Amino acid sequence: MPKSTLLRPGGPGLDRAPLLGSLAELLHAWLPRQRWFAGKGRTITELTVLSATELHPGCLHLLVRAGHGTPGGHGPGANQPDDCYQLLLGVRDVLPPRLAGALIGRADEGPLAGLMVYDALQDPEAAGLLLERLRHPGTAGPLRFERDARVPVPGGLRPRLLDAEQSNTSVVYGDSFILKVFRRIQPGVNPDLEVPEALARQGCTRVTAPVAWFRTSRPGPATLGVLQPYLRGAADGWALAVDSLGSERDFSAEAFQLGRATAEVHLSLASAFPLETPSRRHNRRLAEAMTERLHATARAVPALLPYVPGLRSAYDALALLDTARPAQRVHGDLHLGQVLRAGRRWYVIDFEGEPARPLAERRRSQSPARDVAGMLRSFDYAARSGRPWRPEWAQQCREAYCAGYAAEARWDPRQEPEVLRAYETDRAVYEVLYEARHRPGWLPVPMAALTRLAETRLNPPRQ
Incomplete structure (x- = not known):
């Protein structure tokens, strides 16, 4: 497609308003079906093209804001947050059969009228x-x-x-x-x-x-x-763990080495970024934020409501602590799918953190126990991925992982049970909301963990 049909005369980008006229109806239907769409269960009430650039003829780069509140900002749902998405769209007169799965639709009006619009990242030529x-x-x-x-x-x-x-x-x-x-x-x-x-x-x-x-x-x-x-030939931790379960093979040695790898990353992060010394005030604010997430999730997933009082006790115990490990930069979303093993060596990948949380929060210093809790939850997920459930496998992995971490870090996360329980509870609460929105079939996994965590009682911390 000639550039002159899309480019705004005299400007470096595309004319956004007419472009939205071509794409709005297509994106309203296509966006909610994408795995990475964050607004599951929320209606797109308005779309805005924030930025539009032609990377090369027939390939458009867009940043699109999807609004989920009432247009105009009034009435029920007006406070729903908007989301900004990055799209790379291809446009062709005729879409070849090999790109049929990438099709978004045919534009009926605007500058793209009559053209086929598709996800350009699925096009090898555009990706190249x-x-x-x-x-x-x-x-x-x-x-x-x-x-x-x-x-x-x-x-x-x-x-x-x-x-x-x-x-x-x-x-x-x-x-x-x-x-x-x-x-x-x-x-x-x-x-x-x-x-x-x-x-x-x-x-x-x-x-x-x-x-x-x-x-x-x-x-x-x-x-x-x-x-x-790209780590050619590497296997992700989830696949290795599930294979271990399927073959009834012990995974403790791998979990121990994974604990050591996690500790190595944490020690390097502690050197690369400033540390923050926590106080009771810090712990109280952290517990309040966790409690707020718990109540918000219970409103969205009513099955969680009966467990709220027991789960709150985990956060109450955290709030009473005078001290804890120094806060530092962490991975933020550590689980078996975020680690790779190439040969006999573990690597940690995907440091984006939990994408659903604000970027400022993901870049904030936190306890290394958060990452440890994430991996402990992942062992539980793996143990429940098949039939029968293998709780003894998960417990062995949990112990080995913490032991490996302690061997490298000279600090055992199990020595701070209040902190570890609070972070594991917070992680499972996050999982409940995620599974309810994206994978309802997996919802029983975090719900089972929260049932256990709600019943857990620790000795009160020293005053």
């Missing part, structure tokens, strides 16, 4: 051109492409889209590099760029350092995607 943008730094409208010139990135690498369940979209290039394209965009530096960069500077070998990345300046500064080396 995106890599070329990263190989040759520069700008395109508000977009800026940057790279580490010390790492060679060859051209002509064949792209393939990963089909695993993710809150973003990942493209592997020639089994050499992997590009994560963030779908839900929030202003600021994404931790998945910031943290691996800092860890690499510390010499931490448990992560792969960013090779290239791209950002936007409109409507505000934000990270859009990160290219990193």
